[in-house]
Amino acid sequence: MVCKFKSRLYINPGNGYTVAEYSSMELDSIPSEAVISNYGTEVTFTAFGKELPCMDNVEIEMEGDWKRSEKYGLQFGVDWSRVLLPKSREGIIGYLSSELIKGIGPVMAREIVNRFGTDTFTVMENHPNELLAIKGITEQKLEFIIESYQKSAELRELMAYLAPYHVTPKKAEKIKQHFGLEAVTLLKENPYHLCEIKGFGFITVDPIARASKDLAPDEPERIKAAIQYVLRKGAEEGNLYLDSTIIVDMAYKVLNAGFPTDTVRRGQIKLAGNELVMKDKLLEADGTAIYLKAYREAEKEATYHLVRLLRSPGNTYNIERELEAVLAKSKMTLAQKQ
Incomplete structure (x- = not known):
């Protein structure tokens, strides 16, 4: 619905959770139980959600559902919102x-x-x-x-393009910072690029990406996104790399979930993985060990410093302390490259 900000009732500065009152002229969209005040042509209601726009005299588009609580009654739970370019x-x-x-x-x-x-x-x-x-x-x-x-x-x-993803303004700004001025163009060409941003996993992006571009289940860009998703999940469990056979097996399960068996074949996954290594340069291979490029570079840097420390003549090192320092630097490098 389209509405206007009236007053803010609560905000959590830490996570942006906001409760505020809004008015709207879309009377049929607002249940009578949720109406705080009624001026005939517009009604006021309470909405809650993350990073709700609280700006006077601008029109705000919101999507969400009406939700009831014993304490506060019926309120609008906002999944997504954006400020519209006003005309008045x-x-x-x-x-x-x-x-x-x-x-x-x-x-x-x-x-x-x-x-x-x-x-x-x-x-x-x-x-x-x-x-x-x-x-x-x-x-x-x-x-x-x-x-x-x-x-x-x-x-x-x-924000308009990302509406189906229920993206908050803060996340949209993060996406714009990551991709720059070409954000919309890039995501329209390949919506799976969104998986590069923390908070947008393959499982979330996949159904919307397939719907937005009418992609077949075995589309190469979908398979490549699933492979990178598997490697990121592995990293969350402490694995800088995974064996190629494990990657193929895990990606096979992810890609075929909800589809008939073998809709996406293992051979297609291997081919997409080879392209990610040889052509796209997003993965690196060391024998059958497959890395996301950023993780491989971090491992090389950590190894270089370890060898340098061990070979330094005439110096006594606290190896455990040095290891902690090198690993901390590697983690920082990873965070910057992600």
Whole structure:
């Protein structure tokens, strides 16, 4: 449903969990039991979820389900939300002065809209230099404002594409930081790239990816994503690498879950694995031991430092202490490369 923020009742700064009141004109979408106030053309209700937008005068699109509790009654549990680009003058003022756009406060936002009206966004996108006519906007500040506006536009586009994944704004920002300006294009080409981001495992991404691109179960990009998923799961259990036969067996089970036996054949998995090593360079092989490239590089670095320490002449080392330091550095390297 489309709604507007009214007031925030609670927020957990640690995880972003928010409880807030919103109003909506979609009267048929809101059960009477959930209505806090009714003004005839719009009603107010309570919503809860992670990182809910709490910005005045902007339209917010939400998806979720009505959920009941003994203490709080019927409330809207939000799975996904995003800020829409407003069309009204007050909505544009609210958007410009929100946390989405840096460098513009409420007073300046109103001055901009008073000058350009509902064409404000068109001006910002196509004729940004016209904003220099607004008091307080220098060329340096204009660059800052336009950069911030473009980033908000990219985030809106990404949020729209990621709607089926129920992605929070914070996760969307994390995805944008990981993939850069090409995030939407890259994910449209291969939605399994999303598996590279912590919190988006193959099991979550797979059904939506197949539906969004109408992929066959034995599509190479799906098989490759499953292989990398198996290796990441192995790493979570403390295995920097897995034997190729184990990878094939585990990927076979994952890929054929919910499909007739042998929908995805072992030979196809081996072929996709070879491509990941030889062509895509995302995996490395040491005999039958298969690594994710980042893990292999971390292992090589740790080995190099261990050998260097052991070969250093005339020095006495506390090997256990040195090992802990090297392994800690390797873990940090892994975290940075993931």
